[in-house]
Amino acid sequence: xxxxxxxxxxxxxxxxxxxxxxxxxxxxxxxxxxxxxxxxxxxxxxxxxxxxxxxxxxxxxxxxxxxxxxxxxxxxxxxxxxxxxxxxxxxxxxxxxxxxxxxxxxxxxxxxxxxxxxxxxxxxxxxxxxxxxxxxxxxxxxxxxxxxxxxxxxxxxxxxxxxxxxxxxxxxxxxxxxxxxxxxxxxxxxxxxxxxxxxxxxxxxxxxxxxxxxxxxxxxxxxxxxxxxxxxxxxxxxxxxxxxxxxxxxxxxxxxxxxxxxxxxxxxxxx
Amino acid sequence: xxxxxxxxxxxxxxxxxxxxxxxxxxxxxxxxxxxxxxxxxxxxxxxxxxxxxxxxxxxxxxxxxxxxxxxxxxxxxxxxxxxxxxxxxxxxxxxxxxxxxxxxxxxxxxxxxxxxxxxxxxxxxxxxxxxxxxxxxxxxxxxxxxxxxxxxxxxxxxxxxxxxxxxxxxxxxxxxxxxxxxxxxxxxxxxxxxxxxxxxxxxxxxxxxxxxxxxxxxxxxxxxxxxxxxxxxxxxxxxxxxxxxxxxxxxxxxxxxxxxx
Numbered sequence: 001x002x003x004x005x006x007x008x009x010x011x012x013x014x015x016x017x018x019x020x021x022x023x024x025x026x027x028x029x030x031x032x033x034x035x036x037x038x039x040x041x042x043x044x045x046x047x048x049x050x051x052x053x054x055x056x057x058x059x060x061x062x063x064x065x066x067x068x069x070x071x072x073x074x075x076x077x078x079x080x081x082x083x084x085x086x087x088x089x090x091x092x093x094x095x096x097x098x099x100x101x102x103x104x105x106x107x108x109x110x111x112x113x114x115x116x117x118x119x120x121x122x123x124x125x126x127x128x129x130x131x132x133x134x135x136x137x138x139x140x141x142x143x144x145x146x147x148x149x150x151x152x153x154x155x156x157x158x159x160x161x162x163x164x165x166x167x168x169x170x171x172x173x174x175x176x177x178x179x180x181x182x183x184x185x186x187x188x189x190x191x192x193x194x195x196x197x198x199x200x201x202x203x204x205x206x207x208x209x210x211x212x213x214x215x216x217x218x219x220x221x222x223x224x225x226x227x228x229x230x231x232x233x234x235x236x237x238x239x240x241x242x243x244x245x246x247x248x249x250x251x252x253x254x255x256x257x258x259x260x261x262x263x264x265x266x267x268x269x270x271x
Numbered sequence: 272x273x274x275x276x277x278x279x280x281x282x283x284x285x286x287x288x289x290x291x292x293x294x295x296x297x298x299x300x301x302x303x304x305x306x307x308x309x310x311x312x313x314x315x316x317x318x319x320x321x322x323x324x325x326x327x328x329x330x331x332x333x334x335x336x337x338x339x340x341x342x343x344x345x346x347x348x349x350x351x352x353x354x355x356x357x358x359x360x361x362x363x364x365x366x367x368x369x370x371x372x373x374x375x376x377x378x379x380x381x382x383x384x385x386x387x388x389x390x391x392x393x394x395x396x397x398x399x400x401x402x403x404x405x406x407x408x409x410x411x412x413x414x415x416x417x418x419x420x421x422x423x424x425x426x427x428x429x430x431x432x433x434x435x436x437x438x439x440x441x442x443x444x445x446x447x448x449x450x451x452x453x454x455x456x457x458x459x460x461x462x463x464x465x466x467x468x469x470x471x472x473x474x475x476x477x478x479x480x481x482x483x484x485x486x487x488x489x490x491x492x493x494x495x496x497x498x499x500x501x502x503x504x505x506x507x508x509x510x511x512x513x514x515x516x517x518x519x520x521x522x523x524x525x526x527x528x529x530x531x532x
């Protein structure tokens with residue numbers, strides 16, 4: 001038998017500072033390496049513009065309104081895709097998770113639809129909804145729906161039966177049990193789903209823009225590529241990556257806030 | 272309802288619902304009579320005509336080859352990089368910003384760049400693209416798996432003076448394997464997606480190319496046949512991997528089953 005885990009002693013400040021400087025140095029080294037490879041001609045500047053050239057291009061882009069409109073369009077695709085998927089997947093997941101019969105009935109269709117790469121649907125959307133926001137949203141929603149659905153189902157199924165029985169013996173009604181027992185205990189699972197689906201939704205919003213030409217960062221990237229404006233192409237890729245990192249951090253923070261009370265959040269994993 | 276009856280009804284529903292959905296699709300397609308949405312039965316006939324096996328060699332094999340090579344490179348690199356990073360805290364601290372960045376970037380953002388950088392729209396570019404993005408699930412899971420090893424195990428081996436490479440082969444790798452395999456499974460489904468994306472953007476062969484080409488020429492039947500094939504491919508690869516996993520981790524499952532909870 002193990003003893004109850006003692007709270008870890010607070011880590012001292014000094015190693016944290018060291019960690020931060022190692023991380024920053026490593027990023028700077030990589031950027032310097034990029035500059036060097038391009039300037040020294042290891043990879044020709046016609047294929048890989050130098051880091052400074054790329055950030056120059058990014059800097060001029062950042063000063064244009066069009067760039068920010070493109071960013072907002074991509075963010076809109078991500079947010080709406082994730083939001084719609086959430087609104088659909090969580091109720092359906094609760095229904096399927098709490099009802100054995102329904103879960104069995106829809107098991108095969110779910111298992112079959114889930115692994116379909118959403119990208120395979122692009123041609124169909126092209127020909128039906130056309131190259132506009134609704135196509136982008138459909139794609140992002142379709143992709144984001146499945147992880148959320150499956151996570152919610154698992155979460156609901158994992159509710160502690162004793163807690164549920166206790167709530168029942170206290171004569172808590174169905175709605176109240178849902179609100180006080182099922183939802184809180186399923187929430188960590190749902191949030192894992194949100195984290196996965198958030199990434200998927202961003203990828204698919206960008207994919208729709210790149211392949212179908214709905215306006216946004218993806219479309220801008222494709223335009224720069226088609227016209228052979230290399231430094232802009234790289235600048236857009238850098239910007240897209242930074243957007244991805246920003247969204248990832250925002251969602252992790254939100255998870256941490258919402259699940260503050262939950263054991264998994266008490267000791268944040270180091271990496 | 273008696274428990275047996277209930278179980279029977281459940282199995283019946285499990286079979287009936289998918290059939291009903293397929294039938295509904297068929298009926299809808301018949302009544303809509305829209306060339307964009309052919310009947311499932313017609314798609315099935317087209318599926319057989321294309322993939323069994325007249326176009327199998329020209330388009331399915333290249334795609335499978337790209338998935339296979341890309342996935343293999345990702346697994347080897349992911350484990351080879353993940354073990355040292357898992358063992359070294361400073362290495363991890365230095366590598367993590369890069370891993371976080373490349374993992375967060377939407378992969379299609381690098382499609383045009385990969386073409387420019389590698390001067391290729393053939394296998395070199397497709398395989399590199401697939402391998403690059405399949406690397407991260409394996410890498411991160413390897414790092415986590417190695418970090419999660421019971422320190423006493425490694426310390427014991429060290430005190431017996433077991434050399435480092437033996438320690439890695441006999442202790443670190445087996446202990447991290449369950450998690451590495453979990454990462455591999457994520458990578459494999461990712462590989463199918465990356466294959467479609469890379470072939471949908473400048474290519475001359477592959478399932479993604481058929482998808483793109485039939486859309487551009489308004490040939491709806493091959494387009495649907497390609498979509499069904501991609502779905503099936505994802506499903507079958509996942510299933511095959513589960514079988515492999517059961518074999519590769521058989522010892523682990525058995526051990527877990529007998530271990531006291």
